[in-house]
Amino acid sequence: MLAYTVKRLFTLIPTLLAASILVFLFVHLIPGDPAAILLGDTATPEEIAQLSAEMGFDRPLWIQYFLWLGNVLQGDLGISIFFREPVLAVIGSGAETSILLASMTMFWIILIGLPIGVLSATKHGTWVDQITSSGAMLAASMPTFWLGLYLIMIFSVTLGWFPSSGFPSLSDDGGITNLRYLILPSLTLAAPNAALIVRLVRASMLDVAREDHVRTARAKGLHPARVTIKHVFRNALIAVAAAFGFTFAALISEAVVTETVFSLPGIGRLVVQSILRRDYPVIQGVILVIVVLYMIINLLVDLAYARLDPRVSLK
């Protein structure tokens, strides 16, 4: 397991390099002088020339890339044009919100998605299955911005149960109770993804239930619930684990929308605002961080996959 993990970490290097080239070219592929774009319409030619020299835009592209890469490897993602602060610090300030939001979302996805999926599969063909399946279909097809606004209307405006926007840090007044700010956003984010998991758990459990070894388990005289959980669900989890990698990718793009709807000071909203402010160093930095995170999550998914399925060899 350890050897495999180390080996997989090494195979991440070429992928990361490729990603870094794409991220670097992001600014340079935009037509025109990057310095002029960075400074906006009101900049004078002198200012543009000065920034060009400052940022090294006058040097050959490949030299610029290696200088940038060298900085990135030392943890220096550049300086935010808007905040006048290191990009890493800017991203770090949004990290708490985003990490908490993602964790709560995953919590809902597992808490809602798995049991309803199992229920839907065990009761398949009955009205229970029809209700859960159509509910899942509805949740999966609802746009997050719409669902978010609806939840705000019902639970914040009308019922007043949860705050509608913002998120004070856990270290501020209120401490752990500040998590209530994240309940609606995390439910918004979780809904379509939990629905996906419901459908996946249902489909793969129905597949597994047809397999010969399930008949063997029944022939042992085991209780049907034991057959369902220990034999059917356990095998169905293999396919579900693989989907969690994709769920994470979906979460990133949906988080951008959700954090905007709920005005959460997270990384998703930072991206949107940085695009509006043309703060390219921040956009570059966030993309790079997301790429690295995505690869780490997928590595974890692969490791989980190997734990769940003994036929997958870690060599």
Next chain:
Amino acid sequence: MALLEVENLEIAVSTQRNLLPVVQGVSFTVDENETLGIVGESGCGKSLTSLAIMGLLGTSPVRITGGSIHFDGMNLLALSERERRAIMGNRMAMIFQEPMTSLNPVYRIGDQIVENLRQHQNLSHAAARDRSVELLSLVRIPDPSERIDSFPHQMSGGQRQRVMIAMALSCDPKLLIADEPTTALDVTVQKEVLDLMADLQSRMGTAIVLISHDLGVIAETCDKVAVMYRGKIAEAASTADLFAELLHPYTRGLLNSIPVVDRDVEWLEAIPGRVPTLEETLTGCAFQPRCELATELCACEAPQTTQFKPGHSVQCHFAGQDRS
């Protein structure tokens, strides 16, 4: 009273419109220490009969519509699901055709045997594990104390079928149902598995119902034989009687289809035609469209089971007659 008594068993598939009968009026008995072979082509109802005895038809659209199954003095069809489960894997066990897929791929084989043991016997995990090692050595798995921690994919098909046998025998069942246990195996491994089953039977006195499409396997291992054709028993007798005198033209056709190695032929013998599908309603004998002896009588009237000789029954208007 015999250990297993199946009487007039009727099984049907329910479709959206109606019930299609797949097994009709099947009766047989099996005594302790006896092996009954059920032989027939695919789709003749032999596997469904075995699943019905075992209680594995479950929630499928296939259900028992008539008849009775008595096992060890109990009317199985009158038992609650819970009482039924107490028998399954315990006093009655089953092994299946597909050793490659019949074991759960994510659990070690030892855990799968232990699960069966602890379901029915009040054993500690350690005791069940010791017993599992014994069972593995009983079915001649080399290094059983090591192999007990193997996953199914680390074993060959023959070894997996041995594991299935070990699991089935773990609670000393009185009846073992083997549905095509050797069909998926190499010929040499087939022989080993059949010998193993015969050996275990002579030691434990287990009754065996062996389902096969292979008359050769049946001839070698069974005390008596029931030949099934489209849901009915066409001919039944002790193995010796049956092969001494093949009464039903279908049984003769099955036997003739076995290639003989030292005879040089251009075409292998086969029974012409195909088994009528379930949707086709038949008024006469189900085998009549393929039968060389068929007359108008066969087309209008289904033959009843007749005792041709004591212990040798047949369903044919022209039982024992040759084409002449």
